[in-house]
Amino acid sequence: MADTAARPAQLATGGGPTPALTLCGVSKRFGATTVLDGVDLRVEVGSVTVVLGPSGGGKTTLLRIIAGFETPDAGTVTIGDTLVASPTESVPPERRRVGVVPQEGALFPHLDVAGNIGFGLQRGRNARRRVDEMLELVGLAGAGRQRPHELSGGQQHRVALARALAPDPTLVVLDEPFSALDAGLRAQVRAEVLDALRASAATAIVVTHDQLEALSIADEVAVLLDGRIAQAADPATVYGLPESLEVATFVGEAAILPGRRETDRVSCALGSLELAAHCWNRSGPYAELSVVVRPEQVVLSGIDAHTAIGEGERAFGTVASRTYFGHDSVVLVTLDDGTELTARLHASRLPSVGERVAVTVDSAVSAFPVPITLPGKLS
Amino acid sequence: MPGIVIAISLVFIGVRVLEPIYLETPLLILGYVVLFLPLAVGAVRASVEQSPIRLEEIARSLGSSPRRVVWRVTVPLAAPGIAAATGLVLLSTMKELPVTLILRPTSTQTLATRLWQYTSVSDYASAGPYALALVIFAAIPTAALTILAGRRHGAGIPNG
The missing domain is CATH 3.40.50.300 (P-loop containing nucleotide triphosphate hydrolases)
Structure with a gap:
């Protein structure tokens, strides 16, 4: 060209x-x-x-x-x-x-399923074979004569996909x-x-x-x-390993805590946490950071539990609420300094509301040199 | 526009310019066209506009040129509307009186003119069959339209 x-x-x-x-x-x-x-x-x-x-x-x-x-x-x-x-x-x-599968399927209402799938094909025996192939592919073999309105939402969607894929x-x-x-x-x-x-x-x-x-x-x-x-x-x-605070907060849940850089660690309300390696070059020493803590990184234990973790690496708080989901639970903890933090825990042993807990973070956290105020668009 | 206005205008044009077809079928048809074209265009346009742009885009992405999209998507989707417009115009033409009375060829009668003639002399018994015929002929397109509309509703044409 x-x-x-x-x-x-x-x-x-x-x-x-x-x-x-x-x-x-x-x-x-x-x-x-x-x-x-x-x-x-x-x-x-x-x-x-x-x-x-x-x-x-x-x-x-x-x-x-x-x-x-x-x-x-x-x-x-x-x-x-x-x-x-x-x-x-x-x-x-x-x-x-470019095959397009629109949001609501958008099948041609005046054509049957086979007509929809074959829309982008040249007429002929090959087209019919291709339509059958596509019906098979999306698990709707034998439904070629049905009209779009006779199908469920999911089936319509699969027909729309087959229609888009048929012309290869x-x-x-x-x-x-x-x-x-x-x-x-x-x-x-x-x-x-x-x-x-x-x-x-x-x-x-x-x-x-x-x-x-x-x-x-x-x-x-x-x-x-x-x-x-x-x-x-x-x-x-x-x-x-999100590359920015915006990505970190948009993809997945996260608590954002203000912190300060200390060589390869960052100190915040949860004590001194390990800083993920991909964030090392993003801030200078003693920079003000926004620390991203994922709910599943948070570990709760009894305050008197015997751990090897040093005093500077954990914080204390009170369980404010908990929501049970079966496979896991989400516990909202209010730290002693007022910071709120969510933890995602396996359901085996859950602290009760009002219980005092020790809060630790079990893996490296991401942190970005941005003010704690989130961009307006995200709120 | 009232039929009588169109009829008299066409009489004027017929006498002055279209002498050869004055009081002939073509001028009568021209009268109907002037009278009912807006009705037909309105109904057809509404149905063409209802054909979702998204479906036309999908058709293009599947390899159809814009002209082929018109034939393969827009027209089939607008077909019920076009049929409705046809039915509507047919009905209106059958019962139309002023334009017909003024512009019809002298020997031609329509159901409506017959009906009008007999009722104007209070001969209701003679008017009856024409009235009945008119009702029956009117019922056919109405029934067809209702069935079409029902089927179309069932098909659940997406309007996004």
Whole structure:
């Protein structure tokens, strides 16, 4: 293609195999609102990448740009090695080979299931075979003659996925795919859809605001905050080694405590805690830090329990409330200095409300050199 | 616009410019078109607008050009609305009186004109069959529309 030269150099020289999708500096504004502000993203072939961001944070706009329903104001979109969108040119959606699975399924109501799945195929015997294959893939073999309104929400969703996958797209994008389903159905449909995606070896981009969903289904999580990708990494890295306070508080629960840097440790209301290695270079000595404490890092013990932990490494508090979930429990502790902290504990031995407890943290914590006031957007 | 206004305007045009078709079927049809086109356009537009843009986008992402999307998605989805518009215009035309009376070819009668003629001389017995026929013919499209609307409702066309 003649416009290859227009591609930014770092994409052409990027290591490894050609990614399925490359976004470079993609920006989009609607009126005075900047929805996307320089999004960079690489999606590897065959991976499931989840774009995680708050509701109304531009995730859907990003998908629409990838699918070709919107054009970016700045930046480029490259699918495989074809430049499909730049501020000056845009390949229309029908020539991008991007399958779209919209939020509510959006099946064609005037066609039956087979007609929906076969919509993107050339008519013929091969098309019929492909439709049957797809029905099989999403576990709806034999349902080809049914009308969309006869299907349950989950089934409609699987048909929408089959419809998107049938023409063998380079990329399939799913917009909040499970949010319209009720909680019980959700986990099941999620598993089914994911199985189908894996079985088809498709490259998928899933957009969601549900962090648990993102962490559980993704090969790679891209956290979209304030119109930028704040961090893109595998789920364990995003959760365990967040690159900023915003990512730490958006992905997963966390208590944020003010603290101060002490060489490779940080001191805060919980005493002196080990600082995670990825945060070492983010602050200078004695810097004021915001310490991120995950509920499952918090350990509660009786105040007189005999431990090897030194006095400077634990704090005392009172159990303010507890919520029992069966598999675990969440205990809210008010430390003696007034700080509130949640702990996620296994249900075997729970302190009762009002009980005095010793609070320790069992692993290294992340901490970032930012004031304790959270950005307004997150509240 | 009241039918009588359109009818008299068309009489004027017919006498002045369209002499060859004055009091012929084409001018009568032109009268119906002027009278009922807004009705038809309104109904069809409403149904085309109801066809969700999202479905058209999906169709494009599945490889259909914008023109093919119109035929494969927009028109089929708007079909009930188009049928409704047809039925509506048909009904209105059957019962239309002023334009018909003024512009019809001299030997042509419609159910409505017959009915009007007999009732205007209080010959209700003779008017009866025409009235009955009108009711029956009106009932057919109405029934068809109701069934269509019911099916469409059942299909639960998403309106997002």
